[in-house]
Amino acid sequence: MAEAHQAVAFQFTVTPEGVDFQLSREALKHVCLSGINSWKKRLIRIKNGILRGVYPGSPTSWLAVVMATMGSSYCNVDISMGMICFVRKYIPEGCRPYLTLQSRTLISMGIFSTGVWVTGIFLFRQTLKMLLTYHGWMFELHGQTSRITKIWAICVRLLSNRRPMLYSFQTSLPKLPVPKVAATLKRYLESVKPLLDDEEYYRMEVLAKEFQEKTAPRLQKYLVLKSWWATNYVSDWWEEYIYLRGRNPIMVNSNYYVMDFILTSHTNVQAARLGNVVHAMIMYRRKLDREEIKPVMALGIVPMCSYQMERMFNTTRIPGKETDVLQHLLDSRHVAVYHKGRFYKVWLYQGSQLLKPRDLEMQFQRILDDSRPPLPGEEKIAALTAGGRVQWAEARQAYFSTGKNKASLDAIEKAAFFVTVDEEAQGYDPEDEASLSLYGKALLHGNCYNRWFDKSFTLIAFKNGKLGLNTEHSWADAPIIGHLWEFVLATDIFHLDYADSGHCQGKPNHSLAPPQRLQWEIPEECQKIIESSYQVAKALADDVELYCFQFLSFGKGLIKRCRSSPDAFVQIALQLAHFRDKGKFCLTYEASMTRMFRDGRTETVRSCTAEAMAFVRAVSDPAYMKSDLQDLFRKAAEKHQNMYRLAMTGAGIDRHLFCLYIVSKYLGLSSPFLAQVLSEPWRLSTSQTAQFQIRMFDPEKYPNHLAAGGGFGPVADDGYGVSYMIAGENTIFFHVSSKFSSSETNAQRFGNHIRQALVDIAALFEPPPPK
Numbered sequence: 041m042a043e044a045h046q047a048v049a050f051q052f053t054v055t056p057e058g059v060d061f062q063l064s065r066e067a068l069k070h071v072c073l074s075g076i077n078s079w080k081k082r083l084i085r086i087k088n089g090i091l092r093g094v095y096p097g098s099p100t101s102w103l104a105v106v107m108a109t110m111g112s113s114y115c116n117v118d119i120s121m122g123m124i125c126f127v128r129k130y131i132p133e134g135c136r137p138y139l140t141l142q143s144r145t146l147i148s149m150g151i152f153s154t155g156v157w158v159t160g161i162f163l164f165r166q167t168l169k170m171l172l173t174y175h176g177w178m179f180e181l182h183g184q185t186s187r188i189t190k191i192w193a194i195c196v197r198l199l200s201n202r203r204p205m206l207y208s209f210q211t212s213l214p215k216l217p218v219p220k221v222a223a224t225l226k227r228y229l230e231s232v233k234p235l236l237d238d239e240e241y242y243r244m245e246v247l248a249k250e251f252q253e254k255t256a257p258r259l260q261k262y263l264v265l266k267s268w269w270a271t272n273y274v275s276d277w278w279e280e281y282i283y284l285r286g287r288n289p290i291m292v293n294s295n296y297y298v299m300d301f302i303l304t305s306h307t308n309v310q311a312a313r314l315g316n317v318v319h320a321m322i323m324y325r326r327k328l329d330r331e332e333i334k335p336v337m338a339l340g341i342v343p344m345c346s347y348q349m350e351r352m353f354n355t356t357r358i359p360g361k362e363t364d365v366l367q368h369l370l371d372s373r374h375v376a377v378y379h380k381g382r383f384y385k386v387w388l389y390q391g392s393q394l395l396k397p398r399d400l401e402m403q404f405q406r407i408l409d410d411s412r413p414p415l416p417g418e419e420k421i422a423a424l425t426a427g428g429r430v431q432w433a434e435a436r437q438a439y440f441s442t443g444k445n446k447a448s449l450d451a452i453e454k455a456a457f458f459v460t461v462d463e464e465a466q467g468y469d470p471e472d473e474a475s476l477s478l479y480g481k482a483l484l485h486g487n488c489y490n491r492w493f494d495k496s497f498t499l500i501a502f503k504n505g506k507l508g509l510n511t512e513h514s515w516a517d518a519p520i521i522g523h524l525w526e527f528v529l530a531t532d533i534f535h536l537d538y539a540d541s542g543h544c545q546g547k548p549n550h551s552l553a554p555p556q557r558l559q560w561e562i563p564e565e566c567q568k569i570i571e572s573s574y575q576v577a578k579a580l581a582d583d584v585e586l587y588c589f590q591f592l593s594f595g596k597g598l599i600k601r602c603r604s605s606p607d608a609f610v611q612i613a614l615q616l617a618h619f620r621d622k623g624k625f626c627l628t629y630e631a632s633m634t635r636m637f638r639d640g641r642t643e644t645v646r647s648c649t650a651e652a653m654a655f656v657r658a659v660s661d662p663a664y665m666k667s668d669l670q671d672l673f674r675k676a677a678e679k680h681q682n683m684y685r686l687a688m689t690g691a692g693i694d695r696h697l698f699c700l701y702i703v704s705k706y707l708g709l710s711s712p713f714l715a716q717v718l719s720e721p722w723r724l725s726t727s728q729t730a731q732f733q734i735r736m737f738d739p740e741k742y743p744n745h746l747a748a749g750g751g752f753g754p755v756a757d758d759g760y761g762v763s764y765m766i767a768g769e770n771t772i773f774f775h776v777s778s779k780f781s782s783s784e785t786n787a788q789r790f791g792n793h794i795r796q797a798l799v800d801i802a803a804l805f806e807p808p809p810p811k
Contacts, residue, residue: 051304072178076392081329081371088205088331096168096199097161100206106153112148124148168199168212172636174341175689179682197343203353205331209343213638216274218267218691221256224696227686231646231693235625235655244716251713259703261637263696271640276697277702282513284364291426291493292580292753296763297483297510298516298749299523302468305505307534307542310461313406313505315401315544318375318459320531322394323501325353325456327635329371336523336635338419338735344635348516355496356453357512359425359433365470366515369454375456375560378461378490380409381419383558385451390552395537397544399552404501404553408462417562420570423489426580427573435573439566448558458495465504468590468748473688478590480751480775483508483728484586488577499519509750517641519633519730532734584753585722587776587787592798602805606766607684607728609678611647613801614762616656617793618724622784625653626723628657629755632687634695643692645684647726651676659800668805723759727752729773731765739768751775758782762788772798 091098112119163629200209225248245257274490313389327333328759330350336344377384384412386403388395395403424432440449452458466482469475472657485491489496491510497508539545541571560571562751596606611630619625628648636641655672658664664672686692701714729749737745749765756779761777774794778785 042482046170046489051671056288063676068609070739080392084330089783092160092205092207092210092331094158095204096164096202097157098202100219101153102157106150109149109153110146110158113145114245120152124152126149127381131640140284150544152676164199164472165212168196168209169214171196171199172212173214174637175338178685193339193341200343202342204335204343206328206333206349207331207333208344209335210638211346212342215267216272216634216637218260218264218273218638219691219696219703221252221260221700223691224693225252225256227691228693228697231649232627233777234650235627235648243809244713247713247716251711255704255709255711255713256563256700258708259700259709259753261656262703262707263699267461272637273471273786274634274699275639275641276639277697280363281515281702287361287425288514289577290429290581291485291488291491291577292584294513295484295493296511296513296750296752297480298511298518298521298750299483300467300507300714301529301745302479302748303532303744303746305467307538309401309542310501310503310505311401312397312538312543312747313507314404314459314461314499314501315397315399316532316536317499317501317507317528317777318388318400319351319394319397319529320536320695321524322388323531324527325753326394330353333523334734335617336519338636344633344636344638345640347639348520348641349523351515352496352520353456354597355515357494357514359494361435363429364429364514367453368515370453372456374451374455375457375459376452376492376495376556377404377407377459377461378422379410379412379461382410382412383418383421383448383560385556385558386459387553387555388456390549395548395552396772398548400544402460402550403546403555409611410557410791412557415560415562417567417570418560418581420489421560421562421569422492423574423577425493426485426488426491426577428576431569431573435566435569439563439569442561444561445590448560451556453493453494456494458498459493460490460492460498460500461501462490462500464502466502466507467504467506468510473589473758476748477586479508480504480588481581481584481585482752483510484584484753485577485581486510488574492572494574506554517631517633519635523733525747526732526734526784527736528747533745534737543633554726583779583781585778585780585785586751587774587791588748588751589774589776589795591772591795592770593795594765594802595768595770595772598802599766601804603674604677605681608680609801610728610764610766610772610798611650611726612676613671613794613797614724614726615648615652616659616797616801617790618760619656620797621786621790621793626657626759627720628724629722630684631727632684632692634688634690634692636688637690642695643687643690644694645680645687646693647680647683648724649676649679649683651679666746666804671686673801673804721759722758723756724762725752725759726762729763729765729769731767743768748773749775751777756783758784758788761791762794794803 090412092371111118118124124145128144131144131147159593176186177192178184180189182504217233229248232244236244259687263273270276286294337345338344351366351368354372356367358365358367373389376387377386384407418585423433440446464482466479468479491500493510496512496515500510502697511519599606600608602609615625616626625648627697628646630645630647631642632645634643655669655676659673660671677746697717698712701711702716704711704714710807730737739745749763749767751763752761754761757779759778763775765773767773776787776791776794777786778790
């Protein structure tokens with residue numbers, strides 16, 4: 041409301057007697073409150089910056105050092121070994137007439153104590169950083185922790201036991217190491233050997249050897265140099281070249297979706313659900329701004345990098361002809377809303393106060409009750425964000441850089457996030473298996489013009505109160521948005537809740553001004569471009585086959601009894617399912633995270649290993665006994681787990697080769713080996729969805745409060761995309777995508793193969809029936 045009040049706070053009219061000013065006291069009050077709130081946020085950021093900067097120290101620890109120094113001086117013990125006297129000598133001559141000897145001594149003690157305190161902080165941080173470079177604990181078997189790891193864990197706990205803020209550990213995280221070229225090439229050749237025949241493998245071996253001896257040393261030097269001065273030698277290039285420089289549509293190809301709780305519903309009132317959830321999201325943003333969110337910790341002691349959270353809100357991808365850019369604002373006081381082809385601006389605050397859920401519900405209901413039709417050309421404007429990036433960049437420059445169109449586009453791009461109020465009902469009906477797939481399709485692309493695909497995320501509300509997210513990928517990876525979503529869903533149900541009528545708690549403030557309708561002037565030429573983008577997006581969306589299903593035969597409970605990690609179990613099942621589906625193996629991508637390093641994002645685990653292939657082939661061979669298959673499975677699982685650990689600890693393959701390729705392009709060097717590696721298609725792209733990153737409720741007490749994870753489009757035209765979430769002891773969700781245009785793929789067929797593969801592997805470990 042603040043900006044709306046500001047517009048009418050000062051009114052004037054020109055009369056023959058002069059200029060007549062009119063001031064609105066109420067408006068000025070809200071403007072002043074907004075200004076005060078803005079300064080509060082600045083002061084909070086400054087305070088947090090100081091506290092973060094001195095972690096694990098604190099003002100209390102500084103005071104303790106000062107008091108210890110003064111106490112020792114009072115006892116005639118010089119713990120400074122003459123440093124205090126040395127500092128006192130160098131107090132400027134001009135100050136000495138105004139300071140007694142005692143005052144100069146106190147100042148010297150303060151300076152000395154501060155120096156000791158800062159030195160201590162520096163040593164603590166460097167020690168913690170050194171400790172965090174140890175990853176031996178990841179390679180130890182469960183229940184067989186070594187003495188070194190136990191000592192290491194105690195030291196890490198001692199150095200990080202004070203309550204940290206979100207970014208407290210950032211400067212203590214180690215940098216991602218640059219692997220040795222020889223080690224990377226060895227692991228690469230090992231990963232492709234089972235997929236190539238002897239002639240193809242020999243050719244790759246020759247190319248790799250030539251690369252290692254001639255081109256690689258020079259490229260590696262530049263990469264090592266970059267690793268010295270950059271916080272992460274991969275992340276900035278990964279963001280730019282993998283995401284922002286892509287000129288194809290980001291809908292389906294890059295953006296991914298996230299689902300709501302699917303087995304429970306606390307209200308079917310669309311506006312009420314939006315009121316609670318939007319309020320919860322801004323509560324999360326406030327915690328994010330104040331750094332009150334606890335950093336994610338592996339094993340409860342190893343901090344994960346939190347930098348990706350910085351751009352969660354107030355962020356938009358701006359199209360460019362050659363490359364896009366991410367626009368991030370420090371604050372935004374509104375959300376942009378789309379409903380029935382019309383765009384609105386909804387304020388989140390009244391003065392300095394965040395609107396209550398009931399007030400937000402009223403605002404969304406006002407939008408639902410608005411019967412005005414869309415303006416000419418308005419309905420499909422968002423299709424520009426779903427089509428080609430060059431066409432969108434040109435249209436933005438030509439038709440949205442001035443006047444009403446620029447003002448309305450600014451309202452969308454500068455919003456905290458984008459909200460779509462859909463006219464259809466979606467969700468999961470256990471009696472209708474196809475319902476989950478239709479729900480996923482609606483989230484992935486909608487009708488191609490009712491999502492703003494450039495926003496950091498679009499919150500989608502369906503007519504029956506079900507929700508979901510469509511998330512732009514360049515600013516962060518799925519676990520980051522998952523952290524927000526866990527907080528929001530738990531806050532919505534367990535903290536805010538609803539009245540018996542299904543509406544938000546409390547009473548609405550009817551004096552609030554209604555949402556602001558955005559205005560557009562879209563000429564016919566622009567409408568043709570919008571329609572062209574829509575046709576491109578529609579063809580892409582119509583080609584996507586999505587099959588989502590809930591696997592209920594077992595979950596992580598039974599998998600652990602097989603003495604395997606749940607992820608390795610599912611990945612080997614995917615290899616078995618793919619072999620049954622296509623009769624062959626393929627290069628497989630599994631995303632793992634590298635957030636144990638500063639600014640870390642992801643690394644690739646090449647899941648199609650020789651050990652996994654040996655197991656898959658043996659399953660189809662009746663000559664193998666059950667005990668033989670169990671041994672082969674365990675070998676495949678151990679191999680997968682080891683590769684996953686290597687990827688997480690900076691010893692992966694693909695990010696290193698990717699960066700060497702980028703350096704070669706900068707230097708104008710040609711490498712047949714790198715060109716071959718970077719052109720290999722990932723016909724099976726997989727990802728596990730993280731869950732329970734924050735424990736806001738007990739899943740055992742509320743077993744039906746399960747979100748189904750999310751999914752993404754296929755990476756290769758003739759391949760599959762598979763996202764899965766091991767949701768509990770007896771549940772796994774799968775999201776399988778492919779393209780109708782490929783005669784080789786069928787998402788539902790592959791999903792059925794996955795089901796059967798999971799059951800078949802589990803059967804290997806079932807005890808024999810009693811005689």
